[in-house]
Amino acid sequence: xxxxxxxxxxxxxxxxxxxxxxxxxxxxxxxxxxxxxxxxxxxxxxxxxxxxxxxxxxxxxxxxxxxxxxxxxxxxxxxxxxxxxxxxxxxxxxxxxxxxxxxxxxxxxxxxxxxxxxxxxxxxxxxxxxxxxxxxxxxxxxxxxxxxxxxxxxxxxxxxxxxxxxxxxxxxxxxxxxxxxxxxxxxxxxxxxxxxxxxxxxxxxxxxxxxxxxxxxxxxxxxxxxxxxxxxxxxxxxxxxxxxxxxxxxxxxxxxxxxxxxxxxxxxxxxxxxxxxxxxxxxxxxxxxxxx
Amino acid sequence: xxxxxxxxxxxxxxxxxxxxxxxxxxxxxxxxxxxxxxxxxxxxxxxxxxxxxxxxxxxxxxxxxxxxxxxxxxxxxxxxxxxxxxxxxxxxxxxxxxxxxxxxxxxxxxxxxxxxxxxxxxxxxxxxxxxxxxxxxxxxxxxxxxxxxxxxxxx
Numbered sequence: 001x002x003x004x005x006x007x008x009x010x011x012x013x014x015x016x017x018x019x020x021x022x023x024x025x026x027x028x029x030x031x032x033x034x035x036x037x038x039x040x041x042x043x044x045x046x047x048x049x050x051x052x053x054x055x056x057x058x059x060x061x062x063x064x065x066x067x068x069x070x071x072x073x074x075x076x077x078x079x080x081x082x083x084x085x086x087x088x089x090x091x092x093x094x095x096x097x098x099x100x101x102x103x104x105x106x107x108x109x110x111x112x113x114x115x116x117x118x119x120x121x122x123x124x125x126x127x128x129x130x131x132x133x134x135x136x137x138x139x140x141x142x143x144x145x146x147x148x149x150x151x152x153x154x155x156x157x158x159x160x161x162x163x164x165x166x167x168x169x170x171x172x173x174x175x176x177x178x179x180x181x182x183x184x185x186x187x188x189x190x191x192x193x194x195x196x197x198x199x200x201x202x203x204x205x206x207x208x209x210x211x212x213x214x215x216x217x218x219x220x221x222x223x224x225x226x227x228x229x230x231x232x233x234x235x236x237x238x239x240x241x242x243x244x245x246x247x248x249x250x251x252x253x254x255x256x257x258x259x260x261x262x263x264x265x266x267x268x269x270x271x272x273x274x275x276x277x278x279x280x281x282x283x284x285x286x287x288x289x290x291x292x
Numbered sequence: 293x294x295x296x297x298x299x300x301x302x303x304x305x306x307x308x309x310x311x312x313x314x315x316x317x318x319x320x321x322x323x324x325x326x327x328x329x330x331x332x333x334x335x336x337x338x339x340x341x342x343x344x345x346x347x348x349x350x351x352x353x354x355x356x357x358x359x360x361x362x363x364x365x366x367x368x369x370x371x372x373x374x375x376x377x378x379x380x381x382x383x384x385x386x387x388x389x390x391x392x393x394x395x396x397x398x399x400x401x402x403x404x405x406x407x408x409x410x411x412x413x414x415x416x417x418x419x420x421x422x423x424x425x426x427x428x429x430x431x432x433x434x435x436x437x438x439x440x441x442x443x444x445x446x447x
């Protein structure tokens with residue numbers, strides 16, 4: 001426990017990460033789901049996983065159904081976001097803790113979308129769902145019924161942390177991080193191993209991109225590696241600097257949300273944008289440059 | 293969507309889903325996920341004997357067995373699936389197909405319309421992207437039935 005705490009204290013923004021011990025204490029103290037208390041959200045790739053059992057007090061948020069616009073390929077607008085948050089009892093100043101499956105991929109993705117709307121206090125549970133279960137902690141199927149809260153309608157601010165295709169074209173020549181698997185980077189595979197073909201016409205990567213698969217930032221148990229280990233990868237090995245202007249991408253922007261979290265929140269990079277169009281846009285776009 | 297009818301058991305499941313609210317659809321899908329029969333002993337630890345369905349978000353393996361018979365109408369088909377408990381959505385899709393198709397004749401299975409997975413009203417509950425997994429499972433089941441009946445007929 002103390003090693004976990006000192007690991008977290010070493011990050012650039014330690015307030016963004018909580019341990020399973022801390023969360024268990026908050027739950028025991030009745031702080032999760034209480035009026036004015038912490039709101040705990042589970043964000044998984046699998047839409048049913050939450051229903052099979054979740055951390056007591058957790059509510060579900062689904063990356064696809066709740067956070068994506070049903071028609072346009074974009075995130076929800078301020079109105080819809082306010083409904084999603086308010087219905088879960090979240091106010092603008094609520095502390096949110098997000099956790100999920102797959103080393104917190106989808107939890108990091110939800111956290112990144114919340115950040116587009118400037119929600120101040122949102123944290124990840126280090127190790128996510130798998131670590132909680134691994135430690136033999138309690139799961140429940142009981143779904144909480146929160147008292148709805150008033151969440152203000154705020155305009156999404158994409159520019160600071162989100163890049164569009166045009167931004168990436170202008171960015172060429174500056175640091176780009178491709179967080180997909182090596183086979184996707186080289187162009188041998190058009191999609192993740194084990195995953196559905198989410199079709200792209202061309203394989204390869206954006207010219208100049210460094211290949212740093214997202215999972216290198218995670219330990220076997222789904223927790224984040226220590227700051228020193230992360231610095232070895234991103235600073236020493238890849239030559240990035242916290243003052244660099246960086247764009248990260250993957251296939252649809254979910255794995256690169258994980259890397260965005262690592263670079264900005266754990267290593268203190270000033271300017272990292274997630275290109276959520278990622279390879280499903282770039283690999284289908286006409287006349288954009290591709291490197292293999 | 294085509295107008296071709298679904299086999300009775302599958303049609304009944306489709307009706308249950310279509311008339312349910314979105315949260316109820318998820319509950320129902322979870323039930324199917326939990327009721328998916330485990331692999332029989334002869335396939336346990338033998339995943340290489342099953343076909344892998346890559347279109348599912350989590351790995352799913354399936355195979356079919358077709359009983360002997362004179363005509364496709366007289367040859368019952370048995371379906372076998374394997375997917376991990378951490379993939380309840382994928383298991384749920386497999387559970388629907390098992391409940392709706394297992395034991396039907398090869399002829400009936402080959403007649404199942406390819407768009408059957410779209411008739412459960414699941415797209416808005418779980419997102420259209422995720423439905424692709426069930427479309428792919430059905431396609432592989434039909435392909436296996438076609439292949440396995442063709443071999444026997446040519447002997």
